[in-house]
Amino acid sequence: MIIANTNVAHSLVDSPYNKRRVSCEAAAAAMAKANPDAGITHLRDCTLEMLEGVKATLSEEDFKRARHGISEDVRTITAGEPCCCCCFAAAAAAAHRNALVFHSRLAHRG
Numbered sequence: 592m593i594i595a596n597t598n599v600a601h602s603l604v605d606s607p608y609n610k611r612r613v614s615c616e617a618a619a620a621a622m623a624k625a626n627p628d629a630g631i632t633h634l635r636d637c638t639l640e641m642l643e644g645v646k647a648t649l650s651e652e653d654f655k656r657a658r659h660g661i662s663e664d665v666r667t668i669t670a671g672e673p674c675c676c677c678c679f680a681a682a683a684a685a686a687h688r689n690a691l692v693f694h695s696r697l698a699h700r701g
Contacts, residue, residue, distance in 0.1 A: 611656050618657030621645040634660050 615634045622641045623631035625648075631637055639661055646654055666685060 614650075614653040614656040615660050617653050618642065618645070618649055621648050635664050637661055639665075 619631060619634045619637060622637045622645050623629070625645050626641055629636065629641070631641075634657060637657070639658065642654065642657055642661060649657070
C-alpha cells in the first residue's frame with residue numbers, strides 16, 4: 592500500500608463537508624447525552640448500537656451520516672489489524688461501495 596501527499600489544495604468552505612461535520616457532531620452529542628458514562632467526545636467514540644439507541648432523536652440525514660462515519664471507522668480499524676492483503680482489499684472495496692451508495696442516495700433525494 593502506498594499513501595501519498597499529493598499537495599492538492601482543498602477548499603472546504605463551500606463544500607458539503609461542513610454540513611456532514613455538523614451532522615456527525617450532533618449525533619455524537621446525542622449519544623454522549625444518552626451514554627454519559629461512555630466518555631464520548633467525538634463520533635469515533637461511538638458504536639452503531641449507540642447510534643441505534645438515539646435514532647429517534649436525530650434527523651434521517653444526521654443518522655445516515657453518523658452511521659456512515661461510524662461504519663468507516665470500524666472498517667479502518669479492521670483494515671489496520673494484522674491480516675492478509677486480500678482481507679485489506681475486501682475492506683477497502685466495502686468502504687468504497689458504502690461511500691458510493693451513501694452519496695448516491697443523498698444525491699437522489701432531490
